[in-house]
Amino acid sequence: MLITPAPCPDTKAVPFARHLAAFGDRTALLTHDGEVSYRELAARVADTARRLGDGRRLVLLAGAHTVDALVTYLAALCAGHPVLLVPGDNPGALGSLTAAYDPDVVAAADQQGTWTIHERRAGSAHTLHEDLALLLSTSGSTGSPKLVRLSHDNLQANAGAIAAYLGIRADDRAVTTLPMHYCYGLSVINSHLLSGAGLVLTDLSVADACFWDLFRETRGTSFAGVPYTFDLLDRVGFADMDLPHLRYVTQAGGRLAADRVAHYAALGRRRGWDLFVMYGQTEATARMAYLPPERATSHPHAIGIPVPGGSFRLQPHPDWPEPDTGELVYSGPNVMLGYAEDPADLALGRTLGELHTGDIGRRTPDGLYEVVGRVSRFAKILGLRVDPERVESTLAGHGITAYCAGADDRLVVAVLGGTDATRVRRLVARDCGLPPRSVHVRIMAELPRLPSGKPDYRALREPAPEPPARSVPSPGEPVDATRLCRLYAEILDRADVTEDSSFTSLGGDSLSYVEMSLNLEQLLGPLPPHWHTLPIRDLLRPEEKRSPTGRARRLPGIRTLDASIALRALAIVCVVGSHIPVFHIKGGAHLLLAVAGFNLARFHLTSAGRRDRARHAGRSMLRIAVPTMAWTALMLLVTEDYGLPTLLLFESFLPPRPDHIAPFWFIEVLLFLLIAVVALLSLPAVDRLERRYPFGLPMTLMAAGLLTRYDVLGLREHIHLPSAVVLPWLFALGWAAAKASTARQRLLVTAAALATVPGYFSGEPAREALIMAGFVLLVWVPSLPSAAPLNRVAGVLAGSSLYIYVVHWQVFPRLDHISGWLALIASLVAGVAYATVAARLTRAVPAWRRSRA
Known part of the structure; x- marks a missing residue:
């Protein structure tokens, strides 16, 4: 031998x-x-x-x-x-x-x-x-x-x-x-x-x-x-x-x-x-x-x-x-x-x-x-054995009185009010070798004790109410991981943000994406591609992207504008301007539908578990439905423009009336498709299928959607086909575009769009050209060269696009007789204002509930 x-x-x-x-x-x-x-x-x-x-x-x-x-x-x-x-x-x-x-x-x-x-x-x-x-x-x-x-x-x-x-x-x-x-x-x-x-x-x-x-x-x-x-x-x-x-x-x-x-x-x-x-x-x-x-x-x-x-x-x-x-x-x-x-x-x-x-x-x-x-209090956290007594001793050495207990896959540490929770989490994570997200620090007025005076570790393991949301960092505060965590917690209304969290892991969606990117760009300058998938800690250092073999490649850091943000901003201006009309550039709403499918796949169809996916998508649907229904309810009190079907977001499903267009058809279609996709992916078999074939599944659904796109079964002669039944192919194309990971897949989804969009709007080639051009841009050009002022303007319009769409129906009819351009600007400003109010209420209500609790 x-x-x-x-x-x-x-x-x-x-x-x-x-x-x-x-x-x-x-x-x-x-x-x-x-x-x-x-x-x-x-x-x-x-x-x-x-x-x-x-x-x-x-x-x-x-x-x-x-x-x-x-x-x-x-x-x-x-x-x-x-x-x-x-x-x-x-x-x-x-x-x-x-x-x-x-x-x-x-x-x-x-x-x-x-x-x-x-x-x-x-x-x-x-x-x-x-x-x-x-x-x-x-x-x-x-x-x-x-x-x-x-x-x-x-x-x-x-x-x-x-x-x-x-x-x-x-x-x-x-x-x-x-x-x-x-x-x-x-x-x-x-x-x-x-x-x-x-x-x-x-x-x-x-x-x-x-x-x-x-x-x-x-x-x-x-x-x-x-x-x-x-x-x-x-x-x-x-x-x-x-x-x-x-x-x-x-x-x-x-x-x-x-x-x-x-x-x-x-x-x-x-x-x-x-x-x-x-x-x-x-x-x-x-x-x-x-x-x-x-x-x-x-x-x-x-x-x-x-x-x-x-x-x-x-x-x-x-x-x-x-x-x-x-x-x-x-x-x-x-x-x-x-x-x-x-x-x-x-x-x-x-x-x-x-x-x-x-x-x-x-x-x-x-x-x-x-x-x-167990004989002792040792706990296994993420496969690591942790001695809670030793954690308590370590913190005592730093002058911190604490009780510590293992609960499921987390370590719960209770400390007295006035203690810096971030410091405690850092000390415990470093000492135990645990990721910070597994260390839950509770700030308490009094540490829990049994009648005998001994620590009440069972009470410590019980779920605690959510702490109040943290405020947005103030100007002049140093840009570090703590500040970014506070920003993420505020915008996403999450109390469990750590340096290992990413935008997508915290349930971020297309609505919060724009606001988050604008805030981060102000703090950090140009953002790397796919920043939304990166842990917070990695945003503070030069970004690297790893190849399958583990080698690192440097990412470019030029100032750019995300193509989906640019398309959302352009599309909403086209929609409002064409409705007034100050110009005739149609197709914006249908382009937004493809972008919505793209963003669904990008922000919600991540590696998270099936239930987490559904929960995050459900939160996004509420952020679409609630502001729309709230505005409609308010308009019911002051105008006669809307009825109960409009309030219930069901008008586009009813047979059309002469000289009347369902004003919120786009939102109704979007919500219907989101509900359908979430319900479909809630099935374990379909969820597994999507994870195994992330590109193949949406392309299959797109092909199935062509049955109604071309009315293969001849249903139009007998019943009303609402847009929600006719447009799934376009939404699925956007979904597939986000999951196209190779040049061959991008060519395939592009060819599908170029083959199926023409003919949908009979006699309106310019409308179809806008949709196809925007889709090609979405697939092949993830970001556009830009400048900081343009980014801010596009970001505000894109982030407020839903609200602009909702309010513009009530704004422009009162001003278009004076000036169409004035009506356009007023509609955009009103939508941005409504978005600002809605964002503040969205954050204030949960914070108020937590403070009451």
Whole structure:
């Protein structure tokens, strides 16, 4: 057997790190730069091991999904140097653990992304036990000085056990979905390298379409997920994806609901892959139990059976007197040596022989184990284990009195009034390694207590009323993430905005898009393309766009105007001007209908879950219907122009009357189509179909809409066909335009428009030309060169277009006899004024309700 040469062959080491060369020319790593064979990997590991030297030293390694990080990790294990593995994306954790443990060598990427190995001293400042191989923070406590001490045998045994029960083969390729510093993510690396299998190194999220392109291109066979990962899989339509090489999916890092286990197990059975539900802790290197896939559908509550070489016993617990129930105590070769809380503990050998998990378990009659409770208050948040007591202690060290509890997939922190909630969230997120959106800070007059005086953590877990909306930032305030979060919260009326939020994730729509873009442009200058999909934090630095391989491309920063905003502004001016008339440029309303379909797809058909999509779209429909009906109700009191059908937005569905046009036909058609689309996508099967074929579905609906567009069935001779039944093809074309991601798709949707618009308005070629020209612009020119004043004017008109359309019917008849241009300007000004009043009322009413609550 070929063995990687090591500078200190008599030193204890992890066997699989020394035996890489035995797998020869098999592919070990796949990256955006190419493939690395095991032979090449072994050579690089040997070179780095020689650089680390003969004498054992403590190596602090900033984990990352890069070849350099992996080579350094393997080189240290190969040469017997203990590794302190920290998150590479958390400078705070790296700094605090460097200060606490004074490593001899620090390996990390610098600010330019260059990998460096910094030798802080020639020898070691520590006494290192001969069995010590790896130091890990318990998952979630990434900045804590309390570490888990793992031996060479721990790593080898657990990697072997995992490889055995998963049946990892030489041709398997696992895609990295979890951080290297997280024991679950590291176990994927170890078990595949032990087996001579391949690793696809990437930082892409499963929510990113590029991830699945990479998965298919590299012939991925497995990936790992925590419970939150499966929420993301639901959103991206994983159930209908074509993944021909997928063999199995693993789940750990917290309990996945039993119904979700059963669902994914059944899905895997249908699609030809297995679901492995697993149970583990960092203190057991990674894994202690797994649920055989064939038993997942019948026993979705179970954690399964011990991994090969391990065993459980149930230690009776006074709070759980039921038979065959007690604290799960695990024994096996993967149980840690013990904890380390300071550098002196690195000299310790084994200090415990079995692991008290802190979980209350039950053994079922058929030999499976289930977790039914907890001994302590530890919580699993997004797969990370968090100690609420430690969070309270950390905040106390900053002079903040707080109660902390885990609730679902969030950490709730209650603090007294006068405390800066943003500072608390930042401190907790940084200390626990959680995303800020998972830390919910409650400002309370008094912290909740039980009659005994003890903290009332149950009350803390109860849902809290929404806090008052935050005000718009004042001029002169520094432009930072906090200010942008306040702006998003105000405009979108959301109290849960964090730096990781984006416009689309917060439910932004076409109406708020214009207002938000104008405000952001005033604060930040030119906005990058697709700014509405970017997290707030990324708006504050030069934008980068990632290719499917993970490489970055710089986005242009010239001042431009979004084409959809320009078209909305132009169309509403054309509509009002033609109604007066001061000119005859028709087709604006129909162009707006195509833009509405485009904006529906852009803002609402995102990767969010099915219910979130429906909720966001419903909010947008209310923002269209309520102002229209409110204005109509007011006009019913002062004029005789409108009737009950107009108020109910149903007039265009009635047979037409001579010399009368339903004034709000466009709004009625738009609402009808939005309701129909939301109802259609509320069906799980259609929702999955849309996620799998985002362009194909609207094109199919467009083709179906041509039945009424051309009246193929001859219905016009017998019944009245309202515009809402005739125009869906145009709305669907706009939808498809937003989802066209390739030149071929854009050509197809353009050709469909150019083929179907002509002839719709018999004898009005100019009207049809306006619609086609605007549509081509929407498809092929996402943004237009512009200037700041023009952006502001177009933004105000586009943002107020609905309100201008609603009020202009009552404004221009009172002025057109004086001057048509005066009537046009007055209609636009009145619409903008109504939009301003409506926006203030929209924000004031929820704030008033919250203050009353």
